[in-house]
Amino acid sequence: MTTKETADLGEFQFLSGESIPTLEVAYETYGEFTGDNAVLICHALTGSAHVARRPDAGDETAGQARAWWGDVVGPGKAIDTTEYYVVCANVPGSCYGTTGPASENPETGKPYGTDFPPVTVGDWTRAQRKLLDELGVGRLHAVVGGSVGGMNVLDWLRRYPDDVERAGAVATAARLDPQCLALDTVARRAITSDPNWNGGHYYGAAESDANGGSSDSSDGRAEPEEGLARARQIGHIMYLSKASMGRKFGRRSAGRETVREEQPDPAAAFFPYREVESYLDYQADKFVDRFDANSYLYMTRAMDDFDLSAGYEGDADALAAFEGELLLLSFTGDWHFTTEQAEALAEAARAADVDVAHHVVESDHGHDAFLVEPEKVGPPLSDLLASGLEGRAITDTEPESESDNSGEFAPVHTSLFSE
């Protein structure tokens, strides 16, 4: 059984102290709740509640209509919806059905824009907790998420440590490093310096144009598509690796002219329009159709702001109250969230006596690996849900102590960090 619903959670006060009169949360559920089989999935920066394929859905082959983790979550998949009751909710501040900057402010009848309260990862967790209360789910069998969704998982462990039995934090870190903060800051500035952004109040632009309004990019009627396109392109580069970009594109020409230039540039025509540029343009074009520029600002700020140790003495202290099992998955080619960051997190968990395993996946797919290599991501997650960290598909960077495991089925351990 699958459901696709929107829950009205009533007035919601954000951690900033600001409130909105009503928070609606778009969510999907898959499978039957039996009382102890609930698995919450946390989506990444531009994800939605639509984590798995739905039998009742139509064409799900491309774009946002496509389930974002359909090869990992579903009937017979690693996170098996015939066994687990899977819940995935769009987070506050996003633009896929949950209240965010593009939603109507009931007090003004207009979209919030940048009057929407600042949003943090902690607000996502608190909204998810409220939603689960509505659904009658107390303790979670597991919470699983990737990228900033993995930060959402970590926030669960410090905020509601008693509510989680097992946690899978995939391609994530305790905090972003300054290089990624820098790229995010340029991405946001690309949006806010687009004249069409207009201080965040650009909604209704398309309607005005349709009614005969000017589409001149200077009058605030158009949406900040160019700024959002630049932001997405910067993000996309962060999700790939040198190796994956070499394999996908090399330096090859796309074999055709630039798709479109708003303004003529005669000097550009001498040089090839390369596959890598064509890909980035195509992805950006698709993205600006499906995502809200203000939501991009809000979501990246929440990601940049997240710091596991904030309010604690350190990462270990933040995790210390969690008595369940924590699986960290990282990917060797990922420079957005590195294996080194995941290992530092594992060390913090070990220092806090949290039962943790850091499973390193050899991959040159970059950060995207957690989405595009389900065959590597699925087995350890499946084992986590079924048997915890003792699962045979799960490796760890630290050899287990003798007392913990003396059996013949001891997992293979990598030696990447344990030398």
Place this chain on the structure above:
Amino acid sequence: MTTKETADLGEFQFLSGESIPTLEVAYETYGEFTGDNAVLICHALTGSAHVARRPDAGDETAGQARAWWGDVVGPGKAIDTTEYYVVCANVPGSCYGTTGPASENPETGKPYGTDFPPVTVGDWTRAQRKLLDELGVGRLHAVVGGSVGGMNVLDWLRRYPDDVERAGAVATAARLDPQCLALDTVARRAITSDPNWNGGHYYGAAESDANGGSSDSSDGRAEPEEGLARARQIGHIMYLSKASMGRKFGRRSAGRETVREEQPDPAAAFFPYREVESYLDYQADKFVDRFDANSYLYMTRAMDDFDLSAGYEGDADALAAFEGELLLLSFTGDWHFTTEQAEALAEAARAADVDVAHHVVESDHGHDAFLVEPEKVGPPLSDLLASGLEGRAITDTEPESESDNSGEFAPVHTSLFSE
């Protein structure tokens, strides 16, 4: 003796086939020419002819007035201007005195803008060759350059192999990788999608404003400062490393409000304005005052376009005619031009029987290392000029063959790539 001059090289046909009626080249020379002691220095993307400090210059403490390699080139420095006749010229397409898009087109009396012909690294080399002819310099004792200036060096070796005795190619590669192509493409798109770019015809904006014209960013009167700022910020991130950014900024708050926002963003105020953002903003502000947006397009296109093997069977074939000595310097923390790329280039040179050494510098300064670590860059370059690759400060990634060197002063070889 130092000179700062502009040479009129007359009509210049670019490799694209297009010509301009007159090419002026801004150059500086340091030291006395003795017939066989000329060293050409090739500048990087946003560099100028001003490579070394000049006794006649005033305040040279900051900004573009500062000599860009003043701790490496000068009297008593590694490239010693009391021994060598050093020549450095601003390249065509740039904006520091040599003809480029911001220069007046004599046929129209207006700046060229994007009507300026497309420029390639080969055009830089050809203009330098013409300039050296004017100066009476035939064969160069050495040509040295970093980053895209290193590509300029490599172009010398394939284009005028008989004119170079020794070459120092620093922090460079035979071609950019797709990740860097991608970042450059986003940087250019940030400029060309800035409404103020206006197809490259934005010159005179400041004057119009001063005469009472509107400074509204929508009327084409202003310069594309926001787009150029984004481009520079992307570039700056490429020049640093995760380690250097961690050391310089961490995740620290700058402890004050955002310097300026063109448009209000109430939601942003909740989050810290971090040191990394402050630094990028400050650098971008300085940069837009000193660099031309069209030149940034032209210079990055030349860099992206460069491929040592173009027109040859491969990199080895391109280098095969060079009978001098080639020193490659690379830096372990550099992800813009990696040590792996430099080693691939060294292997190509070895395959072509070019006398080459690849000296790897341990540094976590990123690509900037070649500018900010003169104490590591200077000694091998000094040795190259004085005694060639046998210099004691020069190491190589490949152990020398027995027959080449059986003496007691055999250089220390790294084992980074030779295992």
